[in-house]
Amino acid sequence: MDLSYSCKMEVTRNSLDTTCGLYYYFLYKPQENIADFHIYNGDAYYMSYKEKVTKTDKKENPEAFLEKEFESELLGKSTMPPFPKRPVMFYWTLFSIENALKSDLKDTTLEFVVMTDTLIDKVKCFHIEFRKTGLVKDFYFDMQSLYPKFYRISSKSEFFNQIQSALFQNFDVSKSIPLTYYAEENLLPSNWEVNKYVRTEPADMTGKEAPEWTLPLLHSDTGLSINHLKGKVLLLEFTATWCVHCIEAAVMMKSLAEKFKNDKNIMLLSIFSSSADNEDRILKFAEKHEISNKILFNAIDVGDKYQVEGYPAFFIVDKSGKIIHQYPGFSDDYENILFKELSKLTRL
Numbered sequence: 001m002d003l004s005y006s007c008k009m010e011v012t013r014n015s016l017d018t019t020c021g022l023y024y025y026f027l028y029k030p031q032e033n034i035a036d037f038h039i040y041n042g043d044a045y046y047m048s049y050k051e052k053v054t055k056t057d058k059k060e061n062p063e064a065f066l067e068k069e070f071e072s073e074l075l076g077k078s079t080m081p082p083f084p085k086r087p088v089m090f091y092w093t094l095f096s097i098e099n100a101l102k103s104d105l106k107d108t109t110l111e112f113v114v115m116t117d118t119l120i121d122k123v124k125c126f127h128i129e130f131r132k133t134g135l136v137k138d139f140y141f142d143m144q145s146l147y148p149k150f151y152r153i154s155s156k157s158e159f160f161n162q163i164q165s166a167l168f169q170n171f172d173v174s175k176s177i178p179l180t181y182y183a184e185e186n187l188l189p190s191n192w193e194v195n196k197y198v199r200t201e202p203a204d205m206t207g208k209e210a211p212e213w214t215l216p217l218l219h220s221d222t223g224l225s226i227n228h229l230k231g232k233v234l235l236l237e238f239t240a241t242w243c244v245h246c247i248e249a250a251v252m253m254k255s256l257a258e259k260f261k262n263d264k265n266i267m268l269l270s271i272f273s274s275s276a277d278n279e280d281r282i283l284k285f286a287e288k289h290e291i292s293n294k295i296l297f298n299a300i301d302v303g304d305k306y307q308v309e310g311y312p313a314f315f316i317v318d319k320s321g322k323i324i325h326q327y328p329g330f331s332d333d334y335e336n337i338l339f340k341e342l343s344k345l346t347r348l
Contacts, residue, residue, distance in 0.1 A: 039188075046188065053188060097139070097148050104130045104137065117143070120150045121167065203307040205326050210234075210317045211305035215271070218282060218295035224269075226321070233266045233345045234317040235338060238299075238308045240274035241285040245330040249312040250289040252335045257293045259339060265319075265346045268293035273303030274311065316341055 039046040045056045045064070056064050104110055107130075115127035118140070125140040140150040152165040214225040226234075237253055239246045253268060260266045270293055272282050282297050306315060314334070316325040325341055327334060 097151065100137075101139070110135075110137075121169065123149055125149050203309075205306060205315065205323045208323055210236075210315070210321050210323050211302070213299070213302045213305070215296040215299050215302065218279070218286065218297060224294065224296060226317075229267060230321050231319050232264075233319060233342055234315075235266070235268045235342060236306075236315040236317065237268070237270045238273050238303055238306065238311060238313040238315075239270050240272060240311045241277050241281045242274070243311040246312050247289060249330050249334075250285075250291055252330075252338075254290060254292055255335060256338060256342075260342065263346060266342055270295045271299045271302060272297040273299040273308060275300050314338065316345070318345055 043058045047054050058065050105112070110130040110132050113129045113131065115129050115138075118125055118127050120140050124143045126143060128139050128141075130137040134156045136152075136154045138150075138152040138154075139148065141147065142149045148168055150165070150167050152163070154163050156162075210226060212226055214223050214227075217224045235256070237249060239249060250270075253270060257268050260268065270291060272295070277297065279297060282295065285291075286295055306313075310328060312330055314325075314327040315323050316338070318324050324345075327337070
């Protein structure tokens with residue numbers, strides 16, 4: 001897994017902005033399920049996803065800027081931070097890096113190493129590193145301004161490798177910017193329109209006809225079509241090689257495949273619909289985790305049809321081709337739930 005976040009940031013004081021006091025613009029490299037950009041200026045929050053901009057205004061929706069408590073079957077009682085504190089936006093900021101440094105310097109399990117000075121983006125930088133087994137954190141700071149220039153964290157475990165990095169560009173502090181700069185016509189593309197649909201919970205597909213698809217089948221020269229599977233109960237698992245919980249889901253799917261191996265009325269299908277996955281990566285993932293059910297790929301459009309917004313995601317399709325259950329994410333309870341629902345449908 002290699003998540004590389006390219007971050008363009010401008011920071012300035014705004015006397016009228018009492019919520020945050022700073023202006024941030026985050027631009028991400030194209031990646032599945034990652035927004036095109038985020039903008040937050042204290043009074044409004046904008047997010048562009050697949051080139052559609054959603055706007056949350058503090059005056060119209062003040063509760064969105066407050067911490068919330070919620071309860072769910074999967075997470076129990078939890079707290080959701082407001083926009084200014086959500087990690088997806090502010091993981092790479094002066095504040096988060098300052099807090100990370102303070103925490104790492106106190107962590108006695110980490111080895112602190114002063115590395116050789118280097119160039120990052122043609123800028124001379126100090127380089128420090130924190131290490132322990134399976135984890136390396138690199139901080140690079142501009143020698144002149146002492147502001148962060150580049151950050152990289154590499155973690156390895158038995159189950160996955162992950163790299164996250166952020167490059168800071170167009171970075172300025174206490175820059176004199178007129179308040180008119182924060183107007184929508186300056187912040188957003190000239191042809192933007194407010195998209196009133198705000199993604200919260202995954203779209204409910206239950207009760208609908210399962211969208212049609214024909215996809216290539218791994219380990220085969222032929223493809224597979226859902227139209228040819230009418231009369232069977234289907235468990236569709238939308239998954240990705242870079243998703244940590246998809247590893248747990250792969251273990252569960254293997255267990256379910258073993259339980260239903262003698263039932264010809266049930267078919268389990270793993271569908272790789274992430275744009276980051278190619279046939280070679282899927283093949284290695286399938287071999288490593290010993291996936292025994294059928295595997296379909298090149299399914300980006302199919303993921304869109306089923307409105308998959310995160311991985312893994314599960315859909316149960318009955319013999320008539322209708323979606324009767326969907327389960328987003330992963331839970332340890334899913335195996336028992338899916339086993340009971342699939343068993344019930346085969347008896348109908």
